[in-house]
Amino acid sequence: MDILFKQVRLKDGEELKDVAIKGGKIEAIEKELKVEAARVIEGNGKVLIPGLVESHIHLDKALIADRLPNKSGTLQEALKVTAQLKPTFSKEDIVDRAERTLQMLIKNGTTHIRTHSEFDPSQGFTGFETVMELKEKYKGIVDVQVVAFPQEGILKAPGTEKMMYEAMDMGADVVGGIPYNDTPWDKHIDLVFEIAKKYDKPIDFHQDFKDGPEGMTIEYVCEKTIKEGYQGRVSVGHLTALGALPKDRLQPIIEKMAEAQISVMSLPATDLHLGGRHDEYNVRRALTPIRALRDGGVNMCIATNNIRNAFTPYGTGDVMLTAMLAIPAGHLGGADDLPTVLPMITTNPAKAMQVSGYGIEVGNNADVVLLDTESVTNAVIDMPAKLFVVKSGKVTVETKKSTEFLF
Structure with a gap:
């Protein structure tokens, strides 16, 4: 042996x-x-x-918190300052930061990663190409899935739709989307499914990242998933708006998500940091309802999202620490709940990422x-x-x- x-x-x-x-x-x-x-x-x-599974992270924009701080702590400012910084990223800069972040993850027991790598007409493919190169460099040390991610939207950023197809031709593993940051959102979702079907690739949406339930599109994603026969091949990250729904409205959505076999990546480090910023009292946790989703048969995962940038100004690359954060924040510390947490950073995300031969x-x-x-x-x-x-x-x-x- x-x-x-x-x-x-x-x-x-x-x-x-x-x-x-x-x-x-x-x-x-x-x-x-x-x-x-x-x-x-x-x-x-x-x-x-x-091996631990980091199912939602952004390697290309890690470790930039000190360059242009998000002073308000809001999602709006995080998006704004990051958009300002991205055109300044050189290939050497991205290699340095992404590689250091990869090594943080590997040191902490991560053997599989799904990273969202973004591009748009203003910054080009610099970050995406760099992450693709690192995927190859670290082959055999960690398995990396790369999501073609249009952070700035597709339809409202002319030229991005063409880049989505180019990214898939360059070898992206997953088609990404962000309906809440594009308009019209239904056309955005439809286009993501169209690209995914063309290349026979899974889908991963940044989904309904808001404190309140207004403007949610998860129900449309469920319907589209079932209609297109994509059950078990769609994941969503954040989904914080779902936490603002009363039980009578929440339960039918959970049932539809379970039917569509949609996996959910809760991102507590980011969502707790950015969420509830406008609440003056009784500040919301602003998390997706982890326990309700789990109990409703939805494949529930926990992931890091960002490390030391405008969205999440901390992190060590240890997804177990993120899971520990989710335990009190998501009421997962009970005797029946605690045993369900480790699978959320191992077997559940491995299932979401369709990792073969895992376990x-x-x-x-x-x-x-x-x-x-x-x-x-x-x-x-x-x-x-x-x-x-x-x-x-x-x-x-x-x-x-x-x-x-x-x-």
Whole structure:
């Protein structure tokens, strides 16, 4: 074997297991394996999980918070200052920031990423081309899906529609959209589906990013998804407006989303920071209703969105920290809720991204992380060190630490 994990915990309440890896795949999982391996890692009861999945991030505009701060903390100013900065981004600048961000994610146990890479006539394809190059450079270390993302809209930014097709021809993995930042929104959504069908690619919308329910388009997205036979191939990020709906209006939408098999990426670091800025009292959390969506059969994910820019002026590249933030903000700390959080940064986003061969089962890809905790249920709230990260059967990260009590 290439790697043998000895006595790791895969599930709470079950006996410890040995996990053997060979040729980039999980070769065997048994109570005890009598095999030789090039690398033996003593688990000592620590938790082994599938690689973390960062399902919604923007690599090309990370780490720019100090250049033109968003002083009001509003979405409107975040959009404004970022639009001002984008034409100043050189290729060298984007490479530096995106690569540093990638390394932050990898260090923290991420093995799969979906990044939204934007372009428009004012900045061209500089950021998009750079991210595509980094995708290739880091192949075998982290799997990257690139979304062709029209941040400034498509129809209201002449020339962007042509660029969408060009981005797909250049190898984009996903068709992106942002209905709330374009007009008419229905034509925007229709065009995104038209492009996706032409290239047979999945769709990922920035969706209904508002504090209130006015102007929501998620119902149209559901109807379009079903009509076009795109069930299970559409994801939406933010969807904060849904949190402002009373139950009698919310429930039918959730049922329609479940029917359309639409996945939702909640982005608590950004949404908590930007949301509710105009509320003078009883300030809203401004999150999508995570528990209601989950309980309604919607594939619920948690992701980071941005790291240290006008939309989110903090972040370390650790999606587990983002999940920890979602626990109190989304009322996910109850005894029945807590076990559902880890899947929101592992198996659920892997399903949303249609990642094949994911999970700790014989025959699957050997993308795993050994955590410094002995409880699967508490894996997020323990905020454990990622002792070993294995991608495609190779150790990519090893964390060494030493702590002494001096009393």
